[in-house]
Amino acid sequence: MLTLEEARRNVIEHIGNKISSRAIVGVSVWDALGLVLMEEVKTDREYPPFDRSTRDGYVVRAKEVAPGAKLKCVGEIKAGDTVSEPLARATCMQIMTGAAIPPGADAIVMIEHTQREGGVVRFERAVQAGQNIVPRGSEAAAGQTLLRPGMRLGYAELALAAQVGAVELECAKRPRVAILSTGDEVVPVEEAPGPFQIRNSNSVSLAAQVRIAGGEPVVLGNAADRVEDLGEKIERGLKEDALVLSGGVSMGKYDLVEKVLKVMGAEFYFDAVAIRPGKPAVFGICQGKPVFGLPGNPVSTMVTFELFVAPAIDLLGGAEARALPLTEARLGEALNEKPGLTHFLPAQVEWHGRTPEVKALKWQGSGDIAALANANCFLVVPADRDKIAVGERVSVLLRKDVV
Numbered sequence: 405m406l407t408l409e410e411a412r413r414n415v416i417e418h419i420g421n422k423i424s425s426r427a428i429v430g431v432s433v434w435d436a437l438g439l440v441l442m443e444e445v446k447t448d449r450e451y452p453p454f455d456r457s458t459r460d461g462y463v464v465r466a467k468e469v470a471p472g473a474k475l476k477c478v479g480e481i482k483a484g485d486t487v488s489e490p491l492a493r494a495t496c497m498q499i500m501t502g503a504a505i506p507p508g509a510d511a512i513v514m515i516e517h518t519q520r521e522g523g524v525v526r527f528e529r530a531v532q533a534g535q536n537i538v539p540r541g542s543e544a545a546a547g548q549t550l551l552r553p554g555m556r557l558g559y560a561e562l563a564l565a566a567q568v569g570a571v572e573l574e575c576a577k578r579p580r581v582a583i584l585s586t587g588d589e590v591v592p593v594e595e596a597p598g599p600f601q602i603r604n605s606n607s608v609s610l611a612a613q614v615r616i617a618g619g620e621p622v623v624l625g626n627a628a629d630r631v632e633d634l635g636e637k638i639e640r641g642l643k644e645d646a647l648v649l650s651g652g653v654s655m656g657k658y659d660l661v662e663k664v665l666k667v668m669g670a671e672f673y674f675d676a677v678a679i680r681p682g683k684p685a686v687f688g689i690c691q692g693k694p695v696f697g698l699p700g701n702p703v704s705t706m707v708t709f710e711l712f713v714a715p716a717i718d719l720l721g722g723a724e725a726r727a728l729p730l731t732e733a734r735l736g737e738a739l740n741e742k743p744g745l746t747h748f749l750p751a752q753v754e755w756h757g758r759t760p761e762v763k764a765l766k767w768q769g770s771g772d773i774a775a776l777a778n779a780n781c782f783l784v785v786p787a788d789r790d791k792i793a794v795g796e797r798v799s800v801l802l803r804k805d806v807v
C-alpha cells in the first residue's frame with residue numbers, strides 16, 4: 405500500500421511520461437477561463453505606456469513645493485488627454501488618476517494635501533520627486549513575455565492578455581474525461597430509485613470536479629456489476645483521454661472493475677493508498693489511457709478525485725500538476741483518530757482575526773455527502789497521529805470550489 409505522497413508522485417510520473425501532444429485551439433479571451441495557454445503572450449508596448457498619475461491631485465515640480473508654498477494652477481489633465489506641452493515653471497496643473505504627466509513635472513501632490521484659493525493652489529507639505537507616479541515601462545518592457553505555455557488562465561491572466569491586446573489565445577483543448585459509475589443498485593438521477601436502490605450522485609460530483617479541474621466530462625452512465633457490461637462500457641470510456649470509474653474496487657464478491665481492466669490489458673501502478681476515505685483507490689494505464697478506479701462511497705470518490713485525478717487532468721491538458729490546496733489552521737476541537745492512515749475529515753475552517761481555526765464536522769463516514777456539503781475543507785490527520793489537542797497546528801485541504 406502506497407502513502408498519499410507516493411501515490412500522487414506515481415500518478416504524476418506515469419502520466420507525465422505518457423502525454424501526447426495536445427490539440428490546440430484559438431479561443432477568445434472572453435471564453436478562455438480555466439484553459440491552459442499554449443503560446444507566449446508578449447507586451448505590445450511598454451507598461452505603463454506613459455508616466456502615469458496614481459492619484460487625483462496636482463502635478464508639480466517637486467522642488468517648488470514646500471509646506472505653505474503656493475503655485476498658480478494653469479489647467480487640468482484628465483485620464484486619456486493628450487499631453488505634450490511641458491509644465492511651465494512655478495505653476496501646477498490639476499491631474500486625475502490615470503492621466504499622463506507633462507514633461508518637466510516630476511510629482512503629484514494628493515488633492516487631500518492642498519487647498520485651492522481661486523487660481524492658486526496652496527500646498528500643506530513637501531513632496532518627493534517621483535511620488536504618486538508610475539514611470540513609463542516600469543511594469544513591463546515592450547516585447548516582454550508575460551504569459552507562458554502551460555499557464556492556466558484565471559481572471560488575472562486573462563486581464564493581462566487583454567491589456568496587451570491578445571484577444572485570441574492559443575489554448576490546449578480540454579482533456580476529455582470519461583465518467584463511468586458501477587453498481588447494480590445505482591439508478592440514473594432522473595429516475596425514482598426502488599427501496600434498495602440509490603441515485604447516481606457520483607456521476608454528478610465527478611462531472612463537476614472534472615469541469616473545475618479543467619477537463620471536459622463525458623458521462624457514460626452506469627455499468628452493472630457484471631463482467632460483460634463493465635467490459636463494454638470501459639471500452640467506450642477508453643476512447644477518451646482518461647477514464648474515471650466509481651465503485652467496484654473494494655474486496656466484495658461483485659467488485660469487478662480491476663479484474664475487467666486487467667483482462668483488457670491494464671497495468672496497475674497502485675490499488676491501495678494509506679488514506680481514509682479512499683483506501684481502495686486504483687490507478688493504472690489501459691490501452692495507453694490513464695484509468696482511475698475510485699471507491700464508490702460518495703465522499704471517497706470526491707476525495708480521491710481531488711488527490712489523484714485533478715493533477716492528471718492538469719498534465720493531460722498541458723499544464724503542470726497542481727499542488728494540493730493545503731493550508732494550516734489551529735485545531736478548534738480535540739481529535740482522536742486511528743493511526744496508520746492519513747484521514748480527511750469534512751471540516752469548517754474560519755478566519756477569526758489572525759489565525760484560521762478548523763473544526764471537524766460530525767459525520768457518518770464516507771457515504772455522508774451532507775456533511776461535506778456543510779464543509780469548506782478537509783482536516784488532514786497525518787497517518788502517524790491519533791490524538792491531537794485543541795490549539796495544535798493542523799493541515800487543511802481547502803475545497804477550492806467553495807472557498
Ligand code: AMP
Nearest residue numbers: 585587603604605606651652699700701
Ligand atoms: P462500492 O465502492 O461499489 O463498494 O460502493 C460503496 C458505496 O458507495 C455503496 O454504498 C454504494 O451503494 C455507493 N455508491 C456506489 N456507486 C455510487 C454512485 N454512483 N453514486 C452514489 N453512491 C454510490
Ligand code: MG
Nearest residue numbers: 586587651652
Ligand atoms: Mg459497488
